[in-house]
Amino acid sequence: MRADDRIAIADDGAGIVLAPAPGEGATGTALVFIPGAKVDPWAYAALLSGLVTDDGLAVVITTPGLNLAFFDLRPLSTFTGLAPDVGTWMVGGHSLGGVRACQLASDAGALVLFASYCANDLSGSALPVLSLAGSEDGLSTPQMIADARHLLPADATMIEIPGASHASHASFGDYGAHPGDGTPTRPTPKSAPSSRIKSANWRPACPDAAAGDIRPPRPGRWRRCPSQPGRWRRCPSRPGRWRRCPP
Template identity: 60%
Template sequence: MTSRRRGALRATAAVLVAAIVVGASGFLVYANVTSAAEREPLAEVADDPAISLDYSRDSVVMAPASDANGEGLVFIAGAKIEPVAYAYKLSGLVDAGYTVVIVRPFLNFGLFETRPLSAFTSLAPDVSDWFVGGHSLGGVKACMYADSPDVKGLVLFGSYCANNLSDSELTVVSLSGSADGLSTPAKIDANAKALPADTTFVEIEGANHAAFGDYGLQAGDGDSSIDDSDMRDIITDTITGALQ
């Protein structure tokens, strides 16, 4: 090989390495620019004396201040959404006796998450029975965790499974929004066959994709017309009714 050819190969390799580094750096920046939680709904949860709230950048643990029922939900946040953005909408479950652990997945994308479920259930050691759930891509990852004998049920917010759970004995709740522009009702229906036949499906009238949390508008979504407190009540009543 001539010195000129070796030089050309080295230059090509250097360009490729540089492109990979720039691409990876750009993705890391993109992945870590997240939709922040709105303050007022979070403040309402923090001020609720019936809820013990402990949160960090990567997780939120909400537990009943008293009368816990020994059951808990590990909930995987949607792509690029702050975990605390789901605190208010899930707080009704805590009032009903459930402990809720909301998780930030690796690089803010559920499909990149490789930690075992025990990494999250260990945050609430007093809970004996666990359900899993998630919003959007977080729900896709929750479906994967649900394929385990240690999990009692699955809760999906504007989401559906990539793996087949139709033969499982899980208790499953799938909530969708009539105005969801991302996980549309049609997509939820098209993927329903991956869930057990007795799955509880509820389409919430007036809810868009972002209505399942409190983080503002989302590109490509529809317009929501449902009140936050009404959304919280429907989520609470539907899930507790199915899990009980």
Template identity: 60%
Template sequence: MNRALRWTAWIVAVLLVVVIVFLVWANIVMQGTRSAALQVWRDDRVAVRDAGDSVVMTPTGTANGVGVVFVPGAKVDPYAYMATFRQVVASGTTVVITKPTLHLAFFDLRPLSTFEAHAPSVQTWAVGGHSLGGVRACQLADDPGVAGLLLLGSYCANDLSGTDLDVLSVSGSRDGLSTPEKVAAARHELPADATMTEIQGSNHADFGAYGAQPGDGTATISRADARAQISAAVERWVEGIRAAGLR
């Protein structure tokens, strides 16, 4: 009996240590670059507010009626994506950047409606994500109200090939995590008419503003250049969604 109690106590202690270590690890996030975030806060074309469960970015000028619920990569500060979407929002698109449970998208089981509620004036919604956030976005894209899917340095693990989603996949040729090979291997999960855009010289961390990331490749273009190309690709994708909604 004493031996059984000792074993039980030991197992409980080990499990407790594992849980504590995991929680500490999950809460050590890759912080957004302060200077990049401040530039967005000071941009009078963009309004930013913290809604508690997400960061909501809305255009101060004419809105185009399209909104994107965007899921961050694993352990990446949601504010790190403000710079990524600065120009997109300034051009009229609303972007709601979620704050995943424990900073890991797979633990966040909240429906899209939770985040869409922060921008009730949006008529057409799309979902997107970076890295692990993109994998989660693919799952959320099954929602019948979703018009499009945006993948930044990511790919799907579920089959969306038979859907009519307007899909844009933007990848980097120097991405050391969501490598070009991984993106190509999962291409069959997307609709045949999905737009696949590879930015030459960009890496995984170019999709946010949070500094270098372990395991990533070395970018051969500037962060500003990569961000400009990402913004241009996303703006074209949004325009396609908007035009389709008007037909």
């Protein structure tokens, strides 16, 4: 990843934090991103950087032991604690990292799957979910994602990117070809994750001080979800989520 004055980078061993530099319009929303198996976490930094520079999100890329995130048993709070000023948290991951993200999703405000699918049942939740997949993926194939679709909420946003493979040529990660990835049939821009999330007009739920509950994003609109000073705050009982708390 090239140096960029718009991004503040920190790496404390638990995760790599990419955040808007001071004065760059941080939105108070962030993504915990869990890498795929045996992939260097830094391989995702350049592709996810567009979420920071273009959209004001912070990104925490987890750094599991032996690069095997699926067996990383640390709770989501381990990673949300690396960016304490964030109020709204999404969790997501690539490949097996996405499977792990599904297991942590109950502690987040939204779930984003990158060439992945859930093994646990989230269909009964109100969680906003976005699935980004490639038509040429040879590992998380379109059929496998379709077969696991029933485990997601009925209103999950499902996007299949034409020509994208599992990871090679920067479809979802910039770490070169792995056996079984599939062959991409068209080039994928380096800002693919950011542009695809934005093109879906998708955003996690945010607090509505008037309604007194969590409000889903407005269809067809990409917007910021500001906190409500004095009325909403983070509560220890629901790490990474905003709710109305007792005084």
